[in-house]
Amino acid sequence: xxxxxLILPFLPAISVAPDNGAAYVPDLPDRPLSARPRMDVTLxxxxxxxxxxxxxxxxxxxxxxxIEFRDVNLVVTTDMHSWVEGRAHEPYLNASLxxxxxxxxxxRILARAARRDVFFLDNGDLNxxxxxxxxxxxxxxxxxxxxxxxxxxxxxxxNHELYQLNSKGALEGQACAITGLRDSGxxxxxxxxxLTSNTVWxxxxxxxxxxxxxxxxxxxxxxxxxxFLYNMDNHCDAVKIEDVGMVVRSTWFVEALExxxxxxxxxxxxxxxxxxxxxxxxxxxxxRGVVGARFPVQFLTGHSHRRCWExxxxxxxxxEAGCKLDGVGFSxxxxxxxxxxxxxxxxxxxxxxxxxxxxxxAGIGGPEALEERGQRTVDAINAARLELHLGETxxxxxxxxxAAAPLNATDSLWSFYATRVLPEALLDDGSGIKSWAxxxxxxxxxxxYAGTFTIDDAxxxxxxxxxxxxxxxxxxxxxxxMLEELNQQGRPARDASRLAADEPFPAYVSSGPxxxxxxxxxxYNDFDAPYVERFLRDATRGALAPAIFRPGSxxxxxxxxxxxxxxxxxxx
Numbered sequence: 001x002x003x004x005x006l007i008l009p010f011l012p013a014i015s016v017a018p019d020n021g022a023a024y025v026p027d028l029p030d031r032p033l034s035a036r037p038r039m040d041v042t043l044x045x046x047x048x049x050x051x052x053x054x055x056x057x058x059x060x061x062x063x064x065x066x067i068e069f070r071d072v073n074l075v076v077t078t079d080m081h082s083w084v085e086g087r088a089h090e091p092y093l094n095a096s097l098x099x100x101x102x103x104x105x106x107x108r109i110l111a112r113a114a115r116r117d118v119f120f121l122d123n124g125d126l127n128x129x130x131x132x133x134x135x136x137x138x139x140x141x142x143x144x145x146x147x148x149x150x151x152x153x154x155x156x157x158x159n160h161e162l163y164q165l166n167s168k169g170a171l172e173g174q175a176c177a178i179t180g181l182r183d184s185g186x187x188x189x190x191x192x193x194x195l196t197s198n199t200v201w202x203x204x205x206x207x208x209x210x211x212x213x214x215x216x217x218x219x220x221x222x223x224x225x226x227x228f229l230y231n232m233d234n235h236c237d238a239v240k241i242e243d244v245g246m247v248v249r250s251t252w253f254v255e256a257l258e259x260x261x262x263x264x265x266x267x268x269x270x271x272x273x274x275x276x277x278x279x280x281x282x283x284x285x286x287x288r289g290v291v292g293a294r295f296p297v298q299f300l301t302g303h304s305h306r307r308c309w310e311x312x313x314x315x316x317x318x319x320e321a322g323c324k325l326d327g328v329g330f331s332x333x334x335x336x337x338x339x340x341x342x343x344x345x346x347x348x349x350x351x352x353x354x355x356x357x358x359x360x361x362a363g364i365g366g367p368e369a370l371e372e373r374g375q376r377t378v379d380a381i382n383a384a385r386l387e388l389h390l391g392e393t394x395x396x397x398x399x400x401x402x403a404a405a406p407l408n409a410t411d412s413l414w415s416f417y418a419t420r421v422l423p424e425a426l427l428d429d430g431s432g433i434k435s436w437a438x439x440x441x442x443x444x445x446x447x448x449y450a451g452t453f454t455i456d457d458a459x460x461x462x463x464x465x466x467x468x469x470x471x472x473x474x475x476x477x478x479x480x481x482m483l484e485e486l487n488q489q490g491r492p493a494r495d496a497s498r499l500a501a502d503e504p505f506p507a508y509v510s511s512g513p514x515x516x517x518x519x520x521x522x523x524y525n526d527f528d529a530p531y532v533e534r535f536l537r538d539a540t541r542g543a544l545a546p547a548i549f550r551p552g553s554x555x556x557x558x559x560x561x562x563x564x565x566x567x568x569x570x571x572x
Contacts, residue, residue: 069111070332070347072221072266073118075104078302079158079323080122081129081463082143085381086325086353088456089449093326095353096381098374100328101150103351105373106362117217120151123302124158124229124272127177129324129445131390131459132381134556137173138165138180139465142384148186149377153215154193156227156270157208159303162199163464164236167526170548171467176236178208195227195270197253198242208239212256214264223268224260228283230273230303234530244279248286257290265335266296274304275320284316296344298331307350314343327352330361390456395566401448403461407505413444413461417559418509425558426468427511427523429550433472435521436479437511438486440528443555451568458559465556466525470549471536474522476514482535483510489531525555 077100084097108118127133132143140161161178165171174180178199181187187194187209194209201208215223232241247253261267267287273279280299287297297316301308305323312318321329330349337344351357355367364370385391401413409415418439427435446460459465487506508528514520524532533544553561 068332068347069114069116069118071116071334072223072296072298072332073107073111073116074121074268074298074300074329074331075107075118076121076123076300076319076321076329076331077325078123078272078300078321078329079125079305081125081160081324082127082133083129083324083326084132084143084146085130085385089447093353095325095355095358096374096378097146097150097325098376098378098381099355099358099367099370100325100353101374101377102370102372103328103358103362104151106364106370110363112218115219117219117221119153119215119217119221119223119268121225121268121270121300122147122150122152122155123270123300123321124156124227125160125302125323126158128160128163129460129463131388131456132384134459134463134465135388135390136180139177140180140186141184142388144181144184144186146377146380146384148189149380152190152193154195154213154225154227154270155190156272157194157196157199157229158272159229159232159235162229162232162235162239162241163527167467167529168237170526175238178236179238182208195225197226197228198244198247199229200240200242202238202240205240211252212260214260222260222264223266224256224264225268225270226256226283227270228272228279230277230279245282248283253286254290257287261291261295266298266333267291269297269299271299271301271318272303273301275299275301275306275308275310275318277301280312280318284312288313296333296335298333298346300329300331309348311346316344317346317348319348321350325353328358385456388455390454390459392455394453394455394458394560395563396568397448397450397453397563398568400450403444403447407509412505413448414441414505414509416448417444417462418511421558421562422511422523425562426550426553433521434518435470435511435523436474436476436514437523438479438483438508438528438532439510439525439555440508440531441505443525443527448559453563453566455560458556458563462556462559464527465554466527467551467554468523468525468549469529469546471522471544471546473519474536475516476518476520477516478536478539479510479514479520479522480516481539482532483508485535486531523549 086096087093104118104120111118126147127139127143133139136142161181162176165176166173192210193213195213196207196209197211199208200206212224212226215225228244229241231243235241269283271280271283280301284297294315299318301318301320304320306320307322308320310318319329319331321327328351330351333344333346351361355370359367359370362370399411401416402411403413405412407415422437427437443464443466444462448457448461486508490507536544
């Protein structure tokens with residue numbers, strides 16, 4: 001059979017996993033998830049604040065290794081978090097979503113010559129990461145039109161589309177980003193290809209998007225595609241998350257498999273969960289129970305913000321392609337081989353979001369040629385940034401503050417934020433009231449770099465724009481006990497890029513010490529509110545009366561306020 005070989009001579013992370021002979025056992029539906037034998041695995045570090053992905057592959061493959069277009073070719077982005085414009089502070093990661101659009105179009109041209117189809121997919125968490133997101137109340141008003149310019153074949157929902165934004169009516173505006181995507185027409189614009197297999201509207205029980213879709217390529221490739229979210233429990237009140245284990249036993253799921261798998265080349269599961277999440281195994285077992293052990297199944301996973309590939313069984317694999325547009329994932333495989341074949345040959349690559357590397361992957365002359373097809377997207381991104389004044393200089397940072405630095409480090413962003421930014425830009429309101437703030441350490445996710453500090457720098461470091469509550473007259477001893485208890489419980493999940501075993505600081509930090517017998521005004525943000533207020537209700541055994549503190553201020557704007565007008569000469 002004629003094939004086109006796509007040579008990627010400079011790819012920093014190409015991982016080709018050979019079969020190791022371990023077999024999937026489809027007739028043991030009650031087997032514990034942990035009992036599945038671990039098969040071929042390629043695992044990279046998680047993408048961290050201010051860090052690029054590794055420039056070499058851990059399995060020893062060289063830079064000149066080639067991949068081929070196969071019967072099924074998938075290009076995937078995941079957990080973009082509004083990082084669609086390239087990274088000003090990390091010059092190597094200079095590719096925008098427009099460049100990725102060009103990559104996809106060039107891939108399709110190359111594949112067309114071999115009569116192969118290429119599908120472009122996104123795995124959720126579009127929002128919360130830069131000023132293109134949280135500058136709008138719903139976190140998607142400026143971002144969604146940019147994403148709509150990309151020729152995605154299907155998209156999945158993520159957890160960040162589902163966080164409460166109005167504290168259940170405490171503020172005016174959209175309940176969460178997903179209601180903004182609904183009301184703007186974003187969901188409808190994908191014509192059934194925005195997938196929410198287990199996310200439904202709380203008011204009606206109807207799926208937010210579509211439970212599944214089928215994709216049809218120009219050369220006859222049909223895919224059955226699902227879009228699952230992990231069993232999220234801290235979602236907004238506009239939706240309900242159906243338990244994955246229940247959904248895969250539902251009539252619609254079984255019927256979708258029975259009706260569409262027989263004439264499909266493969267089943268693709270967009271799964272907004274870690275590549276090794278036990279729910280991946282659960283979904284796969286349910287699929288195998290209907291379609292059998294040899295049907296090709298490709299999971300495209302996410303949420304944990306890392307690059308990872310794993311063979312799940314002889315005919316199934318999971319691929320997680322990083323985060324924040326640090327790269328583009330490529331997965332490829334053939335249709336079910338002959339009956340004599342014992343496994344499916346999956347191929348995958350993680351292509352760094354560098355224009356030169358993308359151009360090489362696309363087989364074109366150079367980065368400048370890559371811009372042509374995606375220029376409309378690039379222009380729209382630049383126009384949105386200009387409209388929002390994201391490049392406007394506020395002031396200057398005297399040093400590089402690192403989000404991952406321990407609290408006792410001289411360059412700790414968290415120490416700087418908690419002990420300088422919050423007291424000066426938030427707590428000092430001129431009232432003379434002693435105030436004390438507590439913040440969960442998921443709120444800062446990107447470094448502040450030395451030199452010019454812009455509006456977008458504030459949103460990149462603190463992207464969630466959570467507003468503030470206050471409670472008056474709280475005893476210092478109660479606040480200290482709360483801080484200790486919350487740190488024992490751990491930080492609630494929001495940004496999954498930090499691994500618990502690698503935390504260099506506690507789950508919560510405060511603006512300073514307290515005196516046990518002194519009463520304080522407690523200040524905390526809406527994301528932390530359920531955890532803070534739960535402790536205080538139990539500790540005080542009384543009703544709480546939280547009120548909005550400094551309307552218009554939020555966890556991002558305090559950085560804007562602190563740096564505004566602060567030249568480098570005064571920043572020390």
